[in-house]
Amino acid sequence: MHYLKQSQRDVKKNNLNLILNTIIKHEPLSRADIVRITKISKPTVSNLIDYLLQREIINEIGIGESKGGRKPILISFNNLRKYIVATDLGREDCTVAISDLKGNILDKANEKFKKQDRLNDKLEIAKDLIHLLINNLKIEPSLIFKISCIAPGVYTERGKELKWSPVNTQNEGADIKNYFESEYHVPVIINHSTKLSLLGEKVAGKAKEYKNVLYIDFAYGLGCSFMIDGNIYFGMNNSAGELGYFYSSLQEFMNNTVKPYEFGCLEKRISGYALQNKGLEKVKENPQSRILELVQGDQDKITGRTVFQAAMEGDQEATEILKSSFRYFNMALANIINLLTPEIVIFGGGFSNAGKYLLDLINGEIKDRVLHMPKLEISELKKDASIVGAIHYLLNNTDLLEEI
Numbered sequence: 469m470h471y472l473k474q475s476q477r478d479v480k481k482n483n484l485n486l487i488l489n490t491i492i493k494h495e496p497l498s499r500a501d502i503v504r505i506t507k508i509s510k511p512t513v514s515n516l517i518d519y520l521l522q523r524e525i526i527n528e529i530g531i532g533e534s535k536g537g538r539k540p541i542l543i544s545f546n547n548l549r550k551y552i553v554a555t556d557l558g559r560e561d562c563t564v565a566i567s568d569l570k571g572n573i574l575d576k577a578n579e580k581f582k583k584q585d586r587l588n589d590k591l592e593i594a595k596d597l598i599h600l601l602i603n604n605l606k607i608e609p610s611l612i613f614k615i616s617c618i619a620p621g622v623y624t625e626r627g628k629e630l631k632w633s634p635v636n637t638q639n640e641g642a643d644i645k646n647y648f649e650s651e652y653h654v655p656v657i658i659n660h661s662t663k664l665s666l667l668g669e670k671v672a673g674k675a676k677e678y679k680n681v682l683y684i685d686f687a688y689g690l691g692c693s694f695m696i697d698g699n700i701y702f703g704m705n706n707s708a709g710e711l712g713y714f715y716s717s718l719q720e721f722m723n724n725t726v727k728p729y730e731f732g733c734l735e736k737r738i739s740g741y742a743l744q745n746k747g748l749e750k751v752k753e754n755p756q757s758r759i760l761e762l763v764q765g766d767q768d769k770i771t772g773r774t775v776f777q778a779a780m781e782g783d784q785e786a787t788e789i790l791k792s793s794f795r796y797f798n799m800a801l802a803n804i805i806n807l808l809t810p811e812i813v814i815f816g817g818g819f820s821n822a823g824k825y826l827l828d829l830i831n832g833e834i835k836d837r838v839l840h841m842p843k844l845e846i847s848e849l850k851k852d853a854s855i856v857g858a859i860h861y862l863l864n865n866t867d868l869l870e871e872i
Contacts, residue, residue, distance in 0.1 A: 480516070483508055484869055487516055491526055491545050492570065498532055498540030517543065524549055525872065545570065550613035550872050551605075553652075554858040555594045556661065556851070557619060557644065559688050562590060563851060564597040566605060567859045569613075569868070571671070575601045576855070591647050598652075613872065615648050616858035617658040657862050661854045662691040662709055663700055665816050665847075668857030670695065673849040674814050682810040682842070684711070684801070686819030686826075688740035688772075689731065694808055712739065714800045738797040740818060743772035746789045758783035776822050790829060798833040805838045816847040 486506050491497055494505065503513050520526045525546055532540045547568040556563040565576040577597045581590055602609055648656045666683035669675035675683075681695040692711040694701055701708050713732030715721040720733050736742055747770045751760040758778045763769035778786035805813070819826055827844050835841050847853055 481869065483512060484516055484520070487513065488520065488525065488545070488868060491543060495544040496529055496532070496542040497544075498542055500540060502543075525868065547572070549611075551607060551611050552613055552859055552862055553598055553601075553615045554855050554862075555598065555615065555617050555648075556854050556858070557590055557594060557617070558661075558851075562594045562597060563855060564594060564601060565855045565859070566598075566601045566607075569863070569872070571856075571859050571863055573855070573859070575604050577601055587644075591644065595651060609652070612652055612654055614654055614862055614866070615652060615656045616862040617644055617648060617656055618661045618664055618854045618858050619644060619658055657865065659858070659861060660691075660693070660706060660709070661685065663693040663702065663706075664857035664861055665849075665853040666693040666695060666700055666814075666857065667861055668849055668853035668855065669814055669816075669847060670700075670857075671860050672856050673847060673853060674845045675812065678811045680808070680810045680812075682804060682808060682813045684813065684815050684817075686740070686815060686817035688818075690735045690739040690797075692804070694804075694810065696808070711800065711804075716796045716799065734796060734800055738793040740772035742793060743775045743789065744770060746793065747772075747775045747786070750785050750789065754785065757785055759786055773818060773821075776819065776825075780822065780825050794829045795833070798830055798837075801830065802834045802837040805834070805840070805842060809840050810842045812843040812845060814845050814847050816850065816853055820846050820850065 483506075487502055487508065490502055490505050494501070497505075499510070499513055499517060502508075502517070503510050506513070508516075517526070521528065526543050527546045528541050529544050530542055532542045534540070547570045550569055551574075552567045552569070552571075554565045554567065559581075561578055561580045563576065563578045565573050567573045577600055579593050579597060581593065585593070602612070645656050645658050662683060662685040665685060666675065666681065669681070669683060675681045675695065679695065679698040683693045683695075685691040685693075690712040691709055693709045703709070710732065712735035713726055714734040715724070716734060716737060724733050726732070731739070731741055747759050748767060751757045751767060751770065758781065759770060759774055760767070762774050762777055775786050775789055779790050801813070815826060823846055827846065831844055849856065
C-alpha cells in the first residue's frame with residue numbers, strides 16, 4: 469500500500485510538472501489546449517489546473533476565441549509570483565538585476581566601486597542596489613525568492629569550507645554567501661562568473677545554436693569555461709576552466725607551482741593585470757609613449773584597455789606588447805581547441821570591446837595550428853552575459869512546485 473501511494477504521488481507530480489512546463493512554454497493556453505498537448509486526460513488536467521490556481525502558480529487571464537463551442541478561459545504562468553535577484557560583484561563595479569520567474573529582467577542597476585572600497589563596502593553597495601530596484605519595481609521584499617550571486621574567483625582550501633570572494637579580497641574575512649543569506653533570509657546560489665557568462669550566451673547570445681562551446685573571459689584575470697554536448701562542465705569543486713594557471717613552457721612548469729589567490733603563469737603574460745604591468749614598464753622606458761599620453765601623464769590610470777587603445781591607434785610599442793603577449797595565449801588556445809574541438813569560441817570581458825582587432829590577434833596564428841577551426845566570435849551580451857546566466861542557472865536548479 470505504501471508503494472502504491474508513493475507511485476500515485478509520483479504520477480501526480482510528474483503530471484503537474486508536465487502541465488506547468490507546457491503552460492510556461494506555450495502560454496496562454498486553455499484547458500483543452502493543455503489536454504491536447506500533454507495527452508493527459510481531461511478530468512486530471514482540470515483537477516491539477518485547479519490545484520495550481522489555488523497555489524497561485526498560474527492565473528486565469530481572460531476569455532479566448534471560440535472554436536465552435538463555449539469560449540475557453542485562458543491560463544498563464546504567474547511569473548510575478550516571486551522574484552529573483554542576480555548580483556555581479558566585479559573588480560571595478562557591481563551590477564544587480566531583478567527578474568521574474570521566467571528569467572525576464574525587470575530592472576537593472578550598476579555602481580562603480582571606489583579605489584579604497586573593501587569587500588564589505590562592495591557588499592553594502594550591492595545591498596543598496598537591491599533595495600533601489602525593489603523600491604523602483606514596488607515589490608515586497610518578502611517576494612524575493614532566491615539570490616544568484618556572481619563571483620570572479622574561487623578556490624577550495626584543503627580541509628576548509630568553500631569560500632567565494634572577488635580577486636584579492638580573500639583575507640578580508642567576509643563570506644559573500646553568508647552575507648546575503650543573513651540579510652535577506654533566502655537561499656543564495658553563488659557560481660563562477662565565466663561559467664555563468666557561457667550559460668548566458670547559451671540562453672540569449674552567440675552560443676544559442678551550438679552544443680560545444682568555449683568561452684574566454686578576458687578581464688583583469690584570465691578564465692574560460694566550456695560546454696560539451698550542451699552541458700557546461702563545472703569540474704571538481706566547480707573549479708574547471710582555470711586557464712590562467714596554464715604553463716607556457718617546460719621551464720615555467722619546472723620552476724612554478726600553483727598558488728591559490730595569486731595570478732597563474734599564463735595570466736602573468738596575458739590578462740588585464742599583465743598588460744597593465746607591461747604598459748607601466750614601457751612608459752618608464754619611454755616617457756613620450758602614446759600609452760602615457762592617453763592617461764594624461766597619470767601612470768596610475770594605465771590599464772589593459774589603455775594598451776589596447778594605443779595599439780588600435782597604431783602605436784608600435786603597444787602593438788608589440790599585444791603581439792608578444794598573445795603568442796602565449798594563442799598557444800594555449802590552440803591546445804584547448806585541439807583537445808575539446810568546440811564549434812565556436814566566444815570572447816567576453818573587457819578585451820572583447822576591441823572587436824575585430826582582438827580576433828585578428830588570434831585568428832591568424834591559430835588557424836594552421838588546430839585540426840578543426842571553430843568560429844571565433846565576440847560576445848554581444850558583454851557584461852549582461854553573466855547576469856542572464858546567473859538568473860537561468862538558478863531557475864534551472866529550482867523546483868517551482870516544491871519551492872514557490
